[in-house]
Amino acid sequence: MPDTPGTYPCNRVRCNTCQVVSHDRFLSVVGPNNNRFNINQHFTCTSTNVVYILTCRRCTILYVGETKRRLADRVTEHLRSIKQNFPGFPVANHFNPPSVCSIQDLMVTAAISCRGSDRDRLIAENRLIMKLGTLTPNGLNVKLELL
Template sequence: MSHFSFTQRSGCSEILELLDISNLLVLNDTVARKTNAWTKHEAISVILSHSQSAEELLKRRKVTRESILKYLTEHGMAVSTSSSKQQLIDDALLYWIQPLATSSHLLPFQLSAETARSVTPLVHSSSPTQTTSSPGTFPCNRRVCNTCRFTSSLDFIQGPNQSFQVQQRFTCTSFNLVYCIRCFRCQLLYIGETKRRLGDRFAQHLRSVRTNQPGVPVAQHFNSPSHSESDLSVLGLLHCHDYVQRKCEEQQLILHLGSLHPSGMNIDMSNF
């Protein structure tokens, strides 16, 4: 099962186009031994379908340093010609995150595969990981957990723009995920991501609310007139595999749901 965002898949396709056909066919045989390809287009399609992630694909020996460098240069990225292949891979992965911050016109079909599975009413298939018959976010029931009472078992979120169907199960101890903070009183949303446990990240938000930390969107909202921490709820949206996927999914969901200020609590694409 491949895990590419739309921008990652598009970018990797362009890089593969820069390889000669002999390297592509060898790469095709390596990645998908039982799937034959006879043309460049077929080979690229098969390789993308059978690769686990953009990073895993770019690290393949047949994907040359020169092809990644040429791709980044053609896209106007300021990269050093002496950069190592790993540095160029890191640059590409970060570049594929950046366009999302300015794509407020992002169309539904441009959502990554993980997000698209949970967008309603577009796609209704279940996620391949962490899916159970009871999706939603539930208390971990640890003896000392300040997050349990704030968890929400909702499996459907309606934003100002569009909706999102939660298809995975989370608890306070889930980690490496995209999450949502929701206001009971006015239904405003905040979308965030964390590699830590959900409970640990939420505890940080809760402290900011209780201390009314200046310049922090969530703290400001729940300290506004008629609001308090009792209006807080938190739920997981998507399990992720790494930092790059978390940032891609977070930014796409901010745009898809419409949680940017003033319709939501996200001030920008990288706020607290």
Template sequence: MDRSTLLNREKKSQNSAHNTTPMFITTYSRQFYKIKKIVQKYLPVLDGDEKLRRIMEDGCRFVSRRARTIGNVLSPSDVCGKQSSPRTWLNVLGTYPCGAGRCVTCKYIEKTSKFESSSTANVFHNKCYINCNTTFVVYLLTCKKCNIQYVGSTTRNLKCRMREHIHSIETQSNSTTVSRHFLECSNGDVANLKIQGIEKVYQSLRGGDKAVKLRYREAFWIFTLDTTQPKGLNFRFDVVCHV
């Protein structure tokens, strides 16, 4: 036989019996062969239908997929995995007021699905839904008068933390950098306050401390939005202590 003929690979027929034979696929277990016998026993029932009889004339192939191991259960790999289900049934992304009649925070919430850094002019899009009742959230405060910004975080409901900021501004307190700025910039006018939620922290598949993860995400956004003094209201220590 000619050498060139031997080197040419033969193309496999796409219509071979092996490719067209139906497959019964199931996860392997100790009952796999019992299930196989049961299916084989009742396969002739399909001969009563003319179309199914032609399809099943070569029988059925039985294939088992690998079952989960103890290792998969105790130490799942989530490095490259994607979320198999959404975090919430809501498809809406962004920051929204909760709509409660007595909620003090609602009127200061910026209803939007994106936020912008006043220092860098970079625009970011929300990847989750946040409202006044959201917990474990990183938030962004902006002074409407001068556009200076502050990044903070809270493990409580967002509205609980915002009530503290609003109260300190209204009472013209010097206890926080936010209230001191509003006192100097707008004589304590809380109407210049804009509130945005920028990220909600979820529990990872491997567990861990959500509060620690929240502080790291806060530091990330302080650095990303460049809100450290003098461009913003965050102390540089707020970032350094988590790096």
């Protein structure tokens, strides 16, 4: 159902993101500060202009990000940074040794659809980072984006 809240696979052939989307069972996210964010919109891997949350299923640490492009395109970049173990990338660092967490623990949830400008999307991302408390050391976000 297109109006059912949650993040769903797009089921496109060769979509790398379908395997890591949270699916419909993940309708809220609780941050390390115990604040809850409820997902009340419908998303797929092909959704654009979104604020998204990466979750480690093993340790529940979170990363909040944003993209103007398709969610699948941005998540593919995260997957590539993990597989190639890019130094200095907080998400890649978390899912590679010496961490016990691996790429199989990664889950993505689209959280907010942003129909405005790039600035509006950055504001929404910053607000969600603050609401969930995902700045390091409690989360994987290193800084708030400057507006």
